[in-house]
Amino acid sequence: MDGEVSHRVAVRPSGVELDVLDDEDVFTAAQRLGYRWPTLCGGKGTCRTCFVQVEEGAENCLPVGPLEREGIEALRRPVDGLTRLACRLRVQGPVTVTKRGVRRRVQE
Ligand code: FES
Structure with missing residues (x-):
């Protein structure tokens, strides 16, 4: 990627x-890089299956938007910046999240 700025997002436990x-x-990045990320809606912000727990670097995450807020509330989690939807999560620096089920897509 010529001159594009990127940020390292580490995913636990994988x-x-x-x-x-x-x-x-984050969800789009994972797909671009060949990883499978749990989803039902394919990144539209409606299924909430993609949600992550932010472990480190919450200060590097852009704020929660309205659709994401709805999703987090529907998960019955506090909108405190630590539960995020991966398909809505954009970052400006290094972040560590926990999300089970993230793995490299099997080559066909
Ligand atoms: S992938 Fe469905 S809400 Fe994020």
Whole structure:
């Protein structure tokens, strides 16, 4: 990616590391880089299956938007910046999250 700024997002417990570009969300980055990320809606912000727990670097996450807020509330979790929807989560620096089920897509 010429000159594009990216940020390292580490995913526990799998140990996957994603370089997320400034203008993309974590879910999109994972797909671009060949990883499977739990989803039902395919990244539209409606299924909430993609949610993560932010472990480190919450200060590097952009604020929760209205659709994401709805999703987090529907998960019955506090909107405190630590539960986020990966398909809405954009970052400006290194972040560590916990999300089970993130793994490299099987080559066909
Ligand atoms: S992928 Fe469905 S809400 Fe994020």
